[in-house]
Amino acid sequence: MAETLLHRQRTHRPPAPRPPSRRPGTLAGGLLRTARPKQWVKNLLVVAAPAAAGRLFSPHTAGRLVLVFVLFTACSAAVYLVNDARDAEADRAHPTKRHRPIASGRVPVSAAYGVAGVLAVLAPAAALRLTTPAVAVLLTAYLGMQLAYCVALKHVLVVDLVVVTTGFLMRAAAGGLALGIPLSRWFLITTGFGALFMVAAKRYSEAVQLAGTAGATRVLLTEYTTGYLRFVWQLAAGVAVLGYCLWALEEGGVAPTSLLPWRQLSVVAFVLAVLRYAVFADRGAAGEPEEVVLGDRALALIGLAWLAMYALAVANW
Missing domain, CATH: 1.20.120 (Four Helix Bundle (Hemerythrin (Met), subunit A))
Known part of the structure; x- marks a missing residue:
């Protein structure tokens, strides 16, 4: 009888946990989610200065603003990737943030840093080539300020509010700088x-x-x-x-x-x-x-x- 029970225990072991899913698109989807598509609406501020100046519908304006929007979106995505990679441990203790792709393990920290680095290099370079030097400088300053925020400034009272606010102001100024509009x-x-x-x-x-x-x-x-x-x-x-x-x-x-x-x-x-x-x-x-x-x-x-x-x-x- 004891041998029969032992045999049953051996033959009816609980199934081993499955390894994480490696389906195509899982990593890409996690990276996209970490880039915060809902937050991209903030980058529409690039149209603010041209709209205020009445030049929103002038020739070549639309194409230039779409380009600036895309470049700012790439920069902000790089910042979100770095932020979530650094905060992965803390996010696991948060009731909702623990479901973020990096905190949950869906996106490796190394992949987040790698993609962020590529975006942070390509966006200002593309701005320098396709828009104006002022926009490239602005994007570089935005990246530097936001990365400093991720590392240290978000832990400084009042300064954290100023840095986030300045990010919005930079978005609003980018459209004017791209079109040479005085602010x-x-x-x-x-x-x-x-x-x-x-x-x-x-x-x-x-x-x-x-x-x-x-x-x-x-x-x-x-x-x-x-x-x-x-x-x-x-x-x-x-x-x-x-x-x-x-x-x-x-x-x-x-x-x-x-x-x-x-x-x-x-x-x-x-x-x-x-x-x-x-x-x-x-x-x-x-x-x-x-x-x-x-x-x-x-x-x-x-x-x-x-x-x-x-x-x-x-x-x-």
């Missing part, structure tokens, strides 16, 4: 503080959602207070609105060909958009800005109304 001081102020508003609201939301959760987020968030982060995004929102109002009222009058003062009227839509986004920030639900912007129907309608009035103001219709 207005009001454009830079509104874009910079508008970006700080969204970045601080994101940090505030993360701090609210993960408060008291040990090991679930980076240490820096525990050093910020929610009161301080709330103060930052409220201050940034106020400065962004002020900068936009100064731009809208700078010329004061209405162009002879304009039916209505579109420049001044666009202030209403801009302020409503800020107030609508602030609803999510106040609730601590602005942790993913792209999901807020693309997922809220009311905000989308306000954004379309602002875009229409802004375009009419730039075109002097």
Whole structure:
């Protein structure tokens, strides 16, 4: 009887764990996911300066902006790959980040570093050859700043907010540099503080959602207070609105060909958009800005109304 049981135990051993899947596309899919396709919408800021200058539909503009968009996307993908490779161990302790391809083991750390290195070299080189030296310098500076952020700066209070905000500002400036468009001081102020508003609201939301959760987020968030982060995004929102109002009222009058003062009227839509986004920030639900912007129907309608009035103001219709 004992021999029979022993025989059964030997013949009915649990199956050995299967090795990780090596299906074609698994590594490529993991790399693509690590590159954050949802975040690519941020790179559409490259059209901001040409749109503000009324040159969005001029000859050769579209092709040049698409190229700059692709180059910035390559640079940001390189940064995300390095960031996730460095944070793999910490991400495994996070309730959601542990599912990221590198943290879960789907993408080897060495592969992430290798692809990031290739993208970081090719993007500025392509910019130097296909656009302008200023764009190549800007992309190189962006890579250097963001890699420094991944290594050390994201652990420094306030500096982390400034670095992320500057990344948005660089995107907005890239389109103007690619086309030789002077950048207005009001454009830079509104874009910079508008970006700080969204970045601080994101940090505030993360701090609210993960408060008291040990090991679930980076240490820096525990050093910020929610009161301080709330103060930052409220201050940034106020400065962004002020900068936009100064731009809208700078010329004061209405162009002879304009039916209505579109420049001044666009202030209403801009302020409503800020107030609508602030609803999510106040609730601590602005942790993913792209999901807020693309997922809220009311905000989308306000954004379309602002875009229409802004375009009419730039075109002097």
